[in-house]
Amino acid sequence: MNNMDIFVGGQWQQGRGPEMQSRFPGDNQVIATLNSASLEDVEDAVIAADMAWRMPSWRNLPAHQRAAILYKVSRLIDENCEALTQLQTLDNGKPWAEARGLVMSAAATARYFAAVCEVSGGELPPRRQPELMTISTYQPIGVIAAITPWNSPIASDMQKIAPAIAAGNAVILKPAEATPLISLKLAELFEQAGLPSGLLSVLPGKGSIVGDALVRHPLVKKISFTGGTNTGRQLAHIAADKLITTSLELGGKSPTIVLSDADLDIAAHGVCYGIFSSMGQACIAGSRLFVAKDIYSSFMEKLTQLTRNLIIGDPRQERVHLGPLISPSHRDSVRNYVEQAVQQGGKIRIGGTAPADPVLQDGNYFLPTIIEGLNNQSTVCQEEIFGPVLVVMPFDDEDDLIQQANDSVYGLAAGIWTKDYTRAFKLADALDVGTVWVNTYKVFSISTPFGGFKESGIGREKGLESLKAYMQQKSLFLALNPQPNRWCE
Numbered sequence: 001m002n003n004m005d006i007f008v009g010g011q012w013q014q015g016r017g018p019e020m021q022s023r024f025p026g027d028n029q030v031i032a033t034l035n036s037a038s039l040e041d042v043e044d045a046v047i048a049a050d051m052a053w054r055m056p057s058w059r060n061l062p063a064h065q066r067a068a069i070l071y072k073v074s075r076l077i078d079e080n081c082e083a084l085t086q087l088q089t090l091d092n093g094k095p096w097a098e099a100r101g102l103v104m105s106a107a108a109t110a111r112y113f114a115a116v117c118e119v120s121g122g123e124l125p126p127r128r129q130p131e132l133m134t135i136s137t138y139q140p141i142g143v144i145a146a147i148t149p150w151n152s153p154i155a156s157d158m159q160k161i162a163p164a165i166a167a168g169n170a171v172i173l174k175p176a177e178a179t180p181l182i183s184l185k186l187a188e189l190f191e192q193a194g195l196p197s198g199l200l201s202v203l204p205g206k207g208s209i210v211g212d213a214l215v216r217h218p219l220v221k222k223i224s225f226t227g228g229t230n231t232g233r234q235l236a237h238i239a240a241d242k243l244i245t246t247s248l249e250l251g252g253k254s255p256t257i258v259l260s261d262a263d264l265d266i267a268a269h270g271v272c273y274g275i276f277s278s279m280g281q282a283c284i285a286g287s288r289l290f291v292a293k294d295i296y297s298s299f300m301e302k303l304t305q306l307t308r309n310l311i312i313g314d315p316r317q318e319r320v321h322l323g324p325l326i327s328p329s330h331r332d333s334v335r336n337y338v339e340q341a342v343q344q345g346g347k348i349r350i351g352g353t354a355p356a357d358p359v360l361q362d363g364n365y366f367l368p369t370i371i372e373g374l375n376n377q378s379t380v381c382q383e384e385i386f387g388p389v390l391v392v393m394p395f396d397d398e399d400d401l402i403q404q405a406n407d408s409v410y411g412l413a414a415g416i417w418t419k420d421y422t423r424a425f426k427l428a429d430a431l432d433v434g435t436v437w438v439n440t441y442k443v444f445s446i447s448t449p450f451g452g453f454k455e456s457g458i459g460r461e462k463g464l465e466s467l468k469a470y471m472q473q474k475s476l477f478l479a480l481n482p483q484p485n486r487w488c489e
């Protein structure tokens, strides 16, 4: 794919910024070349978006007709599932089955927000004076900047576009540099579904240039961001200066806990999936593992065996569990973390290097890695690696366990493996995280809110209430028996 167009204010056109490339992480070959958006493209997209969401034909469109567009998008995604899966795998190297799951989840997200917007209404607060009625309504915010990362692009894009459009806004999507293709394809499907021109733009390009210009634009009234905590913090500063709202879905260093009474087989499978699926390139990856001392060695034997059996290879092939990391520089970063762990006294139980298989030499592959012998203060327990690296620590005291599990700047998710649900509830209650999985891990539901505590984020995506994150509330006071106000006499 050469010189692909980008989507600016309803027009497919060449970006006016510098050339950029998308590469297949399995061999680093270029799969698409395009020109990124320029600052003029940002300006054009924002102006078009601001006009589009204010158009009476959109402002006055009943919710069920906005929903109809999203239902259509959902159908188009289903119909194009194979092609979208292929594109997603090429763009970011996710194994086929995972990429397919993301595509289906994007379709489900569009359907869900279509349904939510059809049934969401305002409120009639209880009357406190007999002569006064109040009504609370919800209106769109305006132009939304949606900024997404490369690790699950189609799902992250849709989690922002669908509620924003359902709520009556316009959206400008800035996808990650590494993965522009699926976002542009999504724009095509929205256009095909009949979304009025200007309501969606997709502006590929550098975060520090295109993303920065977008969020600083005075007509952008909300930032919806998924990505690293440092970037999120920068965006929050910009939003604070502009006095606009943000939704920030940021990093994680999630603890998973295996209690003595857990079904070790179920736990080992879940822990293995929780850290190594998506090559650990997931904000919710279960990257710190606490295992009860009395079952430590038997559990670790199982986990190591499962890890050894994982198939690493070309993500386009069926039955591959682990594909490549997103880029050579990201693989270097993962390798550096592993080296640092060893310098700090960590012992590699398995993995720790790139695979030796000559077939995989051109890609950014890295073996699933388990490290033991460190404590929770070590760098690899405190910093997000975003790779297939699990650090394991034994525990014997539950209070100490809770203290260690919570000893992190992050608070995104946690996993608990036990047959005792009373213990699980107590532990879940004590963990400072936004999502707790019990006897399962890394499963999602679009109807269940998701987001982080602490530096893992602000706000929640998914769930009924998340539509309102893209709306502003307006209150109406209606006098039922109007009388002159005698104050000024």
Ligand code: ADP
Residues within 6 Å of the ligand: 147, 148, 149, 150, 174, 175, 176, 177, 205, 206, 207, 208, 209, 210, 211, 212, 215, 226, 227, 228, 229, 231, 232, 234
């Ligand atoms: P990751 O480590 O997952 O790449 P980043 O936070 O760097 O996380 O990137 C997530 C998204 O944020 C990407 O689309 C990236 O281009 C964008 N981004 C990065 N820096 C900025 C910035 N200063 N302003 C706006 N967007 C940015």
